[in-house]
Amino acid sequence: MSADKPNTGAHGGGKKGGQAKRRTKTQTKKTGAAKAGAPAPKKSGQLLFEGADWNFDTIQRTYDAIEEIAQGELGLDLYPTRLEVITAEQMLDAYASVGMPVMYSHWSFGKRFAQQETLYRKGLQSLALEIVINANPSLCYIMEENTMATQATVIAHAAMGHNHFFKHNQTFKRWTDADSILEDLRYARRLVAECEEYHGQQAVERILDAAHALSAQGVDRDRRGDRPDLAAERRRRAQQRHAEREATDDLWLRTVPKPSGGQVREPEDEQLEAQRRALGLPEENLLYFLEAHAPLLENWQRDLLQMVRELAAYFEPQRQTKMMNEGCATWTHYQIMNRLRDKGQIDEGAMLEFLHLHAHVIAQPNFDDRGFSGMNPYALGFAMMQDIERICTEPTDEDKAWFPQIAGNGKPYQTLREAWAEFRDESFILQYLSPRLIRDLRLFKLRDDSAEDNYVVEAIHDDAGYKRLRRALSEAHDPVAAQPRIEVTEANLRGDRKLYLEHRVQDRRQLDAMETRRVLRHIAFLWGYDVQLSEVDADTGERIAVHNPKD
Amino acid sequence: MRIIDRRQNPKGKNLGNRQRFVSRTRTQLREALAENIRRRSVSDTSSGETVTIPTDGTHEPEFKRDHSIGQRSRVLPGNKEFREGDQIRRPPQGGGSGSNASEDGEGEDDFVFTLSRDEFLDLLFEDLRLPDMVKRELKSEEAAKPKRAGYATSGPQNRLNMVRTMRYSLARRAALGRPKPAAIEEIERELERLQAGEIQPADGRPAETRIAELKERLEHLKRKRSKVPYIDPYDLRYNRFEHVPQPIAQAVMFCLMDVSASMNQEMKELAKRFFMLLHLFLQRHYDSVHVVFIRHTNFASEVDEDTFFHGQQTGGTIVSSALKEMLRVVEERYPTSSWNIYVAQASDGDDVPGDVKHCAELLREHILPITQYMAYVEIDPGQRLRTGFVDSDESDLWRGYEPLSQEQDNFTMRRIGEPGDIYPVFHDLFRQRETTS
Structure with a gap:
């Protein structure tokens, strides 16, 4: 079999359905002729495949039949799909890099790989049958070990169900850009490689370790995910820089007329207030805050933080729609497989195998x-x-x-x-x-x-x-x-430069002290000065606990 | 839709990340390895190693809640008899065992993973090297290995390097302007159509002039094409190999052990671990390593590994018997011209008083001159501190061997008291010494 089997199928969304249909027809005819002597199938259709083995023709044929049902009967609207056949080992590789085809280098991916590999080799865990990536065209990895019935299920599940969900769900539309994700990942890999070349692997790992620890706190949840728009981002940064200058510029503070009329406020309060305003406090996006305001970071370090933050945003919709997304894909494959059976396009054996798989899922x-x-x-x-x-x-x-x-x-x-x-x-x-x-x-x-x-x-x-x-x-x-809510409440930029964080405790659910200390050490490293995290009861405002990185 | 077969893509995409991970956990791995080698058989070196390490250096912290305090509610499926307001006894291990804990508490207590054999040995023998490899190198002219050494313009056909050759060919053809077949074809086609009257020259000249011109040009191109060959002998490049003399790539390792009654099982275990390390280490440096086990009481015999470590035998202790047996085996099977000989002797240090001198002599006169390296380890769980039973804290054999270790470079002796000592002692014996190079 040739290593790379390009296909003549059209990639443009519009033409696709028609071409696919036409091809299916001719191919069904061929199969029909070839099996003239075989016992007649029960229903009108012809079997798309028989037995467990697959080849590129059966996959193509099955894909076309499935796509016809998905688009024609279920009314799904899809990104064009690229199916990629991979081995179990490559699947493990993909696991380690959080399912992405391209990823930057970091030891934690090696760790994940080692973990998965051990579980897999011991037989404690079987591999996913497929991975699908929210990109345009949609990338769908299928494993070579799968039987043809499984491949059909997987195509119906991922290449139809998930694909449609990615393309239409608001959360995905707002947070991610399917057109550019692969490019973003390539950028990430390049950036990390370049930084490592200039600043050494250790220095880069140090930053990435810290950024990873905060990646769950690197998402703007309250804004409910407007997709990070690069131009707006740049404007926001410029404003921030401007505000920062204002906040730290004594002269400006003294000469600009004060807005508050009658009330005389202490100058120190005034200054603190200005500072808070400039820093955008309170800020719940810790990663963003450090990226924008940590006093000692160099530009390349800020770039790395931004990169991790953007990738975290990419995964956010998956977290927020996990159940729906899987529900949609599972419902879709169930519909499609049943319809294929009803049309006589798959045999009872394949159907039984599908039902077994489905029941397991x-x-x-x-x-x-x-x-x-x-x-x-x-x-x-x-x-x-x-x-x-x-x-x-x-x-x-x-x-x-x-x-x-x-x-x-x-x-x-x-x-x-x-x-x-x-x-x-x-x-x-x-x-x-x-x-x-x-x-x-x-x-x-x-x-x-x-x-x-x-x-x-x-x-x-x-x-x-x-x-x-x-x-x-x-x-x-x-x-x-589910995520503890942690905010930057104060950052003293002039005195001891201490950074104050606050966790608003709901239902007395405090943070794990050991873990917190470890994360605080990472924050202290990025911030460059001391850090303190207070846990405050959300209802009473009472301070319950204080964590320091050095405890 | 496109189907792409990625199965041929290079695998091991994560090799780099894996190496980073291994190097990050190096210290912990080494400790885990020291633990691991306590449980191995001497010659079992074929398998990869499963190592368990604590997650300290590789833990990835994040803000998360302490699951043992506070109030939370859970929605669970499969209610059978509960009514609203029912109270259910908390399971003994506290509240952390529900859905939440299993989802985000990754259960990261210890981390088990499998090292490849090379990774394992790399870590195990980091900064160790074999002492005195130099001596035998000179003697081993017959062992030479071919090694790549660039390219040559001549050589046997089977060493023709296609890539290089075609590169030169391409460059030469480009430089000399060898006409491409397409160019000739094009002229031929135009010529044909002109002659058939299908087309006329674009600039309005008569067709004949153009035909003559094209014919001349065609002639020229064809001539040139025949003059500039596709592949010229000048282009040919061959892989070149040089023969680099190698030290003899085989070694024999003699394990000598006292199995008299004074050596108990625990002491034998200690000796075994030491032998095993040595075996692994030698395997790393030699294509093949033979192991010969010689045990002795008051007489010595060559035995298999199992008997060596587990067989029971009683009797007195005459160390020289083992040394003689070893010399006999060398004589019989391992000519010194083609074998590197290593000796590891383990004993509790007891010997018949009159024999010690004989041993030292045997070593000095016969054994040390033909061995690459000999290590004597004294297994001594009590570290000779067993109050006043023995008059000094040195054993008979130790005292007899000590002067030898001073005067001979390839003889070292160490004491091992407990399993923890073995690796450090081994490390100490073989650590890279600047003096040898």
Whole structure:
């Protein structure tokens, strides 16, 4: 088989469907002729493939048939796709670099690789069947070990389901730019390589270690992710520089007329206030704050911080829509595979294999089962999509009361597509989780308070509990809420230059002291001076604990 | 849609990252290795090494909540009998074992991963080298290895270097302006069409003039093409090899051990680890390493590894018997002209008083002159501090060998008291010495 098998298929979005259809037709004809003597298939269609083995023709043929269903029958709208066949070893490689085809060098990727490799070699963990990358054209890696039935499932799942979701979901649209992600990654790799060349690997690793520790705090959550616009970014920086000058320039402070009329304020307060304003405090994006204001960093170090911050933003929508995204893809592959079977394009063997795989993917162990590890996003997502479809087509009275907008509207696909486009996990659950599904999953809410001896069951699947369960599950799927909220509250730029951080403690959930100290050491390194983090009760304003990097 | 086969792409994309990781954990790895080698058999060196290291240097911290305090709520599936307001006993290990903990507490206590054999040995024998490799090099003219040494303009056909040759050919053809077949074809085609009257010259000249002109040009190009060959003997390049003399790439290692009753199992274990390290180390430097095990009480015999370490035998102690046995084996199977000989002797230091002198003599006269290196380790769990039982804190053998270690470069002796000593002692024996080079 040739190493690189370019295909004559068109890449432009518009022409694609037509060409694909035409090719499918001719190819089905060919298969038909070749198998004239074989027993006639049950339905009208011809088998796309038989047996477990695949080759590039069967994949092409299957892809075309799947795409036809996805676009024609389910109404999905896709980025053009590039399927790349890789080996298990390459899959491990991809794991280590967080699934990305290009990544900069850092020891932590080596660590991840070693971990994954060990798990894999010991047989404790099987590899993902596919990885799909939110780029345009969409990149979809499929493993050579997969059987043809698996390849078909994977194509339906990733190249159709995820692909459509990436292209239409608002969160992705706002946070990421599918056209430029590969270019950004290449830039990152180049930047790191260049910095290492000039400043040494150790110096660069030091910065990257620190930046990685803060990458979860490098995302502008409150702004709910406007895509980082480079021009705006530059303007913002210029403004910041200007403001910084103002803040530190004594002359300016003394000569510019003070806005406050009657009130006489202490000059020191005045200065602090100006400084706070200039620094944009309080600031929750720690990485951005350090990048913009850490007094001792050199430009290349700021560039590295910015790079890590931008990559963190790239992964943010994945965190916020994990359940929906998987639900969408799982629902899509389930639809497509069933339709292929109905048309007689895949045989019973392939269908059985698919069902086995599918059942494995959407398994949701109960809380008291051995294999339980939280809600399975595939299971919940798939169940919700199925449920929405049901509400649209066969609503009960309960559904009509709960979902008057969509119940019985008879347009399940359109309804789903709209939901996929507009929501994040958290809001999607709040909007669409139905009492019926709550009952099916037998959800219950548990209060775990370290001050109490026992857990308390707060809500179960009954009339009193539905709304509370829905809200609680929604909160559990909000990565913003799951993350401790830490802000820079004060930075003394003139005196001892100490940096003050604050963690607003909800429900007495304090930070892990050891971890916090380690992260603070990284912050202190970037900031260049002392750092202190206070934990403050969000309700009472009482200070609970203080962490220092040197404890 | 495009399908691209990436399977042929180079693998090991993460090799660089892996090396960074290994170098970052170097110190911890070395400690873990020292631990690991305690459990190995002497000649088991084929496998890669699974090493467990603490995550200190490779831990990636992040702000996260302490899961043991505060209030949180969880939504779980699979309710069977609970009603609102029910209380459930907290499982004994506290609250951290729910969904949250397993999602973000990566369970990073210890980190297990497998080193390749080379990585393992690299780490193990960092800054160690074999002493006195020089001596045998001079004697080993027959062992020469071909080594790449650039390119030559002549050579046997099988060494023709296509890439180089074509590069020269291309450069020469470009420099001499060898006409491309396409250029000739084009003229031929134009000529044909002119002759057939299909086209007329663009500048309005009569067709005949143009035909004559083209014919002349065609003639010229063809002539030139035949004069400038595609590949000229001048272009040919051959891989060149030089024969570099190599030290004899095989070694035999003699493990001599006292197995008399005074050596207990613990002491044997210590000796075993030392032998094993030496074996690994030699394997790194030689293509093949033979190991000969000789055990002795009051008489010596060559045995296999298992008997060597585990066999029971009692009797007195005559160390010289082992030395003689070793000399016999050398005589019989390992001519010194083609073998590098290493000797490691382990003993608790006891010997029949009259024999010590004999041993020292054997070493000086017969053994040390033919060996590359000999190490004597005295296994001594009590470090000779067993109060007054022995009059001095030195054993008979130690006292007898000590002057030798002063006068002979290739003989060293060390004491090993506990497993922790072995690696340092080994390291000390073989550390790179400036004096040898």
